[in-house]
Ligand SMILES: O=P(O)(O)OC[C@H]1O[C@H](OP(=O)(O)OP(=O)(O)O)[C@H](O)[C@@H]1O
Ligand SMILES: NC(=O)CC[C@H](N)C(=O)O
């Protein structure tokens with residue numbers, strides 16, 4: 479999952495974008511970038527790593543202007559090590575367009591071929607986001623009259639993007655000399671929220687993947703960008719919005735509520751924190767059914783994400799809640815790290831047991847999800863080493879058995895712990911006495927109970943139903959062989975960066 483951010487302000491926005499990206503850091507740790515618009519010029523800086531490592535004072539000083547977009551990256555196409563795939567992307571025609579994308583396209587190869595053959599555009603990286611930018615730029619160019627671009631032309635270009643592009647995309651883009659464009663795919667898979675701020679009687683606009691970025695920047699949440707909708711804010715601050723003319727469906731990704739989003743965010747009108755607490759209650763009910771003897775002395779969360787669910791689960795079962803694992807706050811999220819070796823090592827560096835809380839007790843460990851099983855395998859062993867008698871493991875999400883192709887990097891069935899295994903086999907694999915998973919209907923109901931208008935969700939990693947309707951076995955086999963764990967990294971020859979059309983790589987390396 480990546481984080482995207484866009485602002486049209488009344489004063490310089492560089493610091494606002496930097497601070498906002500730090501609030502979205504949990505969505506992507508591999509690269510970060512900002513582009514600001516100053517008159518008809520763009521100023522860009524991007525690089526590998528966390529926000530705090532990418533931007534130095536001199537980079538910040540060069541990010542001039544009252545409007546800008548930003549991105550934190552967790553790659554789902556291309557690789558983490560390829561700096562040329564860091565976002566935002568830039569293309570110089572028409573006018574100059576920059577774009578930041580959260581999501582993953584599912585017809586990238588066809589689009590790339592069409593771009594080359596029919597639209598005479600060259601795509602230089604393996605990033606689907608570079609393809610998306612070029613489709614948008616091409617469709618925009620078709621609608622320029624004379625030298626002028628109308629707001630309707632922007633809306634029509636986005637409509638054409640919806641017709642050509644498949645998959646998940648929440649986007650912020652800027653057109654030099656005109657304004658900022660924000661749009662969301664017609665299924666609303668990835669989140670995008672709009673905020674406003676009054677600045678001396680004029681309205682400033684902010685677009686962000688999550689509301690936490692607005693809250694902490696002093697912006698008020700206005701509403702979400704609707705599925706398929708396009709919003710255009712001119713650099714003068716005029717706001718225009720156009721619903722999609724094509725078919726839409728509101729099916730946000732359920733995994734945002736389970737793991738990705740920060741708990742203090744509200745996505746599509748549903749508080750993530752509240753949803754996670756309800757997940758804890760419904761999981762408690764399931765535990766009552768499958769472990770009627772309830773021989774549990776203590777409930778423990780696996781920090782961080784499972785905390786709200788675990789606490790509510792313990793309350794619901796009337797069991798003591800203890801923090802049995804302490805998290806090293808300086809280690810990032812392990813699931814979104816690139817490569818299994820680094821993820822495995824990081825779990826041990828990140829979590830350490832408080833031994834006295836385990837000694838001679840039956841413990842119920844609660845996590846938000848079990849994906850590759852990297853965390854659960856290590857954690858169960860740590861609990862046993864610390865003297866636990868029985869170790870039960872509960873997951874607030876159902877078993878993850880299918881690849882995600884919409885922006886979460888779990889491309890192969892083979893690397894998912896639950897694929898082809900029963901719950902007993904999974905328990906044996908991670909060394910637990912039993913594993914208890916949330917049911918999918920209960921998970922959907924948990925989010926629905928927080929916002930009654932949300933009924934439909936993108937649930938493919940749990941049930942293999944892909945809502946874009948274009949995912950075949952052949953497609954899954956192809957991404958599996960292209961992106962099996964670590965393959966994205968191995969493809970890169972060390973030091974062999976493709977021409978970076980967007981950034982002075984040499985300057986980045988000198989810092
Ligand atoms: O089965 P796995 O492949 O290990 O993936 C699932 C684990 O990864 C995530 O934690 P992460 O460390 O990324 O972040 P967190 O601190 O927000 O929980 C998630 O919360 C689970 O703990
Ligand atoms: N997780 C995401 O949203 C990834 C965005 C884009 N597909 C990339 O790989 O850079």
Ligand SMILES: [Mg+2]
Nearest residue numbers: 780781782783
């Ligand atoms: Mg976790």
